[in-house]
Amino acid sequence: MPPAAQPDLPLSPHGEIDSMLSRKFGKEVANYFSGSPLNRVAFLRTDHTFLTQALHHPSTTFILFKDLNPLLKDPATLATVPYSTVKPLVGENPYLTPEAEQIAAYNSSTYIPTLIFLGLDPAPPSPLTYKSHSGAPVFALDVTPRAHLTDASNNLISSLTSQSLSFSTGRHNLTLPPSAAALYASARHLLDWNTRNPFCAQCGSPTLSTNAGWKRTCPPSDTAFQTPRPSCVSRGAISNICFPRTDPTVIMAVISASGDKILLGRQNRWPAHWYSTLAGFLEPAESVEEAVRREVWEESGVRVGRVVVHSTQPWPYPANLMIGAVGQALPDGEAVDLGNDPELEDARWFELAEVREALRVGTSGLGEEAGPGYKEGGLRLPPRTAIAHQLLDAVVNGGFLAGVVKI
Numbered sequence: 001m002p003p004a005a006q007p008d009l010p011l012s013p014h015g016e017i018d019s020m021l022s023r024k025f026g027k028e029v030a031n032y033f034s035g036s037p038l039n040r041v042a043f044l045r046t047d048h049t050f051l052t053q054a055l056h057h058p059s060t061t062f063i064l065f066k067d068l069n070p071l072l073k074d075p076a077t078l079a080t081v082p083y084s085t086v087k088p089l090v091g092e093n094p095y096l097t098p099e100a101e102q103i104a105a106y107n108s109s110t111y112i113p114t115l116i117f118l119g120l121d122p123a124p125p126s127p128l129t130y131k132s133h134s135g136a137p138v139f140a141l142d143v144t145p146r147a148h149l150t151d152a153s154n155n156l157i158s159s160l161t162s163q164s165l166s167f168s169t170g171r172h173n174l175t176l177p178p179s180a181a182a183l184y185a186s187a188r189h190l191l192d193w194n195t196r197n198p199f200c201a202q203c204g205s206p207t208l209s210t211n212a213g214w215k216r217t218c219p220p221s222d223t224a225f226q227t228p229r230p231s232c233v234s235r236g237a238i239s240n241i242c243f244p245r246t247d248p249t250v251i252m253a254v255i256s257a258s259g260d261k262i263l264l265g266r267q268n269r270w271p272a273h274w275y276s277t278l279a280g281f282l283e284p285a286e287s288v289e290e291a292v293r294r295e296v297w298e299e300s301g302v303r304v305g306r307v308v309v310h311s312t313q314p315w316p317y318p319a320n321l322m323i324g325a326v327g328q329a330l331p332d333g334e335a336v337d338l339g340n341d342p343e344l345e346d347a348r349w350f351e352l353a354e355v356r357e358a359l360r361v362g363t364s365g366l367g368e369e370a371g372p373g374y375k376e377g378g379l380r381l382p383p384r385t386a387i388a389h390q391l392l393d394a395v396v397n398g399g400f401l402a403g404v405v406k407i
Contacts, residue, residue, distance in 0.1 A: 007175060009030060009385070010034055010182070011035070031314075031387050032313065032384075032385040033316065038183070039120045039133070045117060052095045054130075058126065059126055062082070063079075063080055063118075066167045068191060071168075089143060099210055099211070102210070111147035113142055114141070116139060116214070120137060122134065140187030143156055190213055218242075246320070247319050249321065251325070251387055253394070255326065259328070263349055265344040267344060273378065276386075278295060280299070299341045300337070302329050304333070310324045311390060358378060358379035363382065
């Protein structure tokens with residue numbers, strides 16, 4: 001498969017402002033899937049007057065998902081639809097009843113499609129103005145056919161696909177422009193979390209999506225049954241809610257003690273000559289720095305000293321936050337040993353010049369061909385939409401470590 005066209009990355013926040021930190025470390029890096037254009041106005045997610053107005057406002061748009069795949073116009077364009085299109089699924093006004101009354105009248109036998117309020121887009125003309133806040137409301141909706149709404153969902157899907165729209169079949173949807181990618185990432189994360197948590201972790205009873213899709217509640221009663229729900233510790237005080245899950249992961253570019261090599265690894269399922277930075281999940285009661293040192297040692301045998309954080313990347317597959325770091329190996333800790341953790345097929349040190357050339361001609365997504373100018377047998381690396389690429393670029397092309405290591 002030829003390499004996919006690589007979209008631009010989000011702009012560096014406040015990149016035009018000079019500061020002590022930007023002079024030392026360069027501009028802040030905004031990675032792909034970050035940089036949402038929306039004002040999340042999280043404090044309005046329980047305001048049903050606002051949500052009602054947001055649902056019906058002429059500027060409001062909906063991003064649709066089927067089986068967690070977004071509706072697209074083409075691989076680089078996220079499709080949006082107005083309220084009138086989704087009304088058969090959403091209904092006249094799901095926010096008509098205040099949240100406390102919805103919880104009190106909960107009926108687990110009634111399927112309610114997952115609807116997420118993502119925020120206000122401040123840019124468009126004729127926006128919704130509510131109190132001191134202004135913008136075009138953006139919602140995400142799961143249209144996957146389920147329960148008694150199966151026919152309505154199928155009818156909606158058929159209508160959309162007849163208009164040359166389609167639900168993505170791509171694995172990671174890395175061809176969207178940065179603002180659309182950020183919307184997709186937050187929507188997918190929340191829809192996936194709601195789908196995975198239909199039951200209370202404490203008592204096992206069905207839960208209700210609340211807070212405009214950002215929390216799940218274990219109601220004290222269920223009108224679908226004559227018998228009372230079991231007692232549940234989660235209903236004590238204000239603890240009757242479950243919040244979206246984010247799993248922190250460290251990913252690190254490790255430089256040699258002399259500063260002239262980078263440690264890279266590969267898994268056996270990757271294409272030939274394709275390497276990347278090492279990565280792994282944080283464990284409980286572990287700092288980012290400790291996780292970097294542990295993961296690098298477990299996977300490669302290399303021992304790392306100083307660790308600094310470079311940037312982070314949301315990764316909605318399903319709910320990761322990639323914490324990108326740069327670490328430097330200890331002078332007596334550079335020997336590679338794959339005998340601890342069998343996750344890697346290979347790990348080795350690469351000269352900076354070889355990595356720099358691979359960033360220029362050898363990047364691609366998994367399953368894609370390398371870029372123009374690549375010579376067979378050369379090093380291959382992840383595309384620039386991956387934080388691994390940004391970490392390697394920060395090291396071999398200066399910027400983040402300029403004046404710290406020899407480039």
